[in-house]
Amino acid sequence: KNQVEQSPQSLIILEGKNCTLQCNYTVSPFSNLRWYKQDTGRGPVSLTIMTFSENTKSNGRYTATLDADTKQSSLHITASQLSDSASYICVVSDRGSTLGRLYFGRGTQLTVWP
Amino acid sequence: EADIYQTPRYLVIGTGKKITLECSQTMGHDKMYWYQQDPGMELHLIHYSYGVNSTEKGDLSSESTVSRIRTEHFPLTLESARPSHTSQYLCASLHGTAGLAGGNEQFFGPGTRLTVL
Numbered sequence: 001k002n003q004v005e006q007s008p009q010s011l012i013i014l015e016g017k018n019c020t021l022q023c024n025y026t027v028s029p030f031s032n033l034r035w036y037k038q039d040t041g042r043g044p045v046s047l048t049i050m051t052f053s054e055n056t057k058s059n060g061r062y063t064a065t066l067d068a069d070t071k072q073s074s075l076h077i078t079a080s081q082l083s084d085s086a087s088y089i090c091v092v093s094d095r096g097s098t099l100g101r102l103y104f105g106r107g108t109q110l111t112v113w114p
Numbered sequence: 115e116a117d118i119y120q121t122p123r124y125l126v127i128g129t130g131k132k133i134t135l136e137c138s139q140t141m142g143h144d145k146m147y148w149y150q151q152d153p154g155m156e157l158h159l160i161h162y163s164y165g166v167n168s169t170e171k172g173d174l175s176s177e178s179t180v181s182r183i184r185t186e187h188f189p190l191t192l193e194s195a196r197p198s199h200t201s202q203y204l205c206a207s208l209h210g211t212a213g214l215a216g217g218n219e220q221f222f223g224p225g226t227r228l229t230v231l
Contacts, residue, residue, distance in 0.1 A: 043222030
């Protein structure tokens with residue numbers, strides 16, 4: 001069964017600190033993995049996309065890693081800001097059909113305190 | 115920021131009412147999607163469309179219906195709302211023939227939070 005599991009479920013950190021969010025997946029055949037940021041009451045917004053051959057990708061203070069062998073990904077946030085408070089969702093796309101489909105994790109709810 | 119809009123943003127209605135959630139995008143995307151999301155849970159695909167006059171049911175069974183008469187417009191209708199329909203509904207669109215497997219990005223609207231009393 002194709003699944004995406006995220007940990008921790010929730011996380012509280014102080015402003016300026018770093019944190020790492022985890023994503024494990026069993027989706028096969030794998031196509032790509034995205035990390036989305038979803039602010040409360042808003043739709044998800046893509047932060048990064050990683051394909052099978054990519055190990056690391058950065059977008060400002062966000063750095064995503066992918067280990068396709070162990071089917072694990074992480075999202076590292078550096079020097080957190082209050083605006084980083086949001087739900088971070090790991091989304092994996094398969095290539096089992098022509099157009100693919102998405103498998104969503106439940107997200108990690110990050111709260112940054114001043 | 116993506117040009118995909120949803121109205122209303124919040125809706126509180128009584129049981130048995132008919133409602134239509136609006137979704138429109140100005141990017142000319144051919145593929146559009148409706149997701150249902152409960153607090154702390156993953157998004158579930160309930161409907162999708164690959165173009166005008168094309169609609170399909172998603173993975174999660176839903177009593178809602180959709181239509182795609184124009185490229186830019188993908189409304190979702192509930193004929194008789196019930197408390198079990200209380201949820202957040204997210205609309206998304208996608209451009210390109212490569213699809214999700216090719217890495218094309220889905221753009222999401224801000225969502226409609228529906229509460230049925």
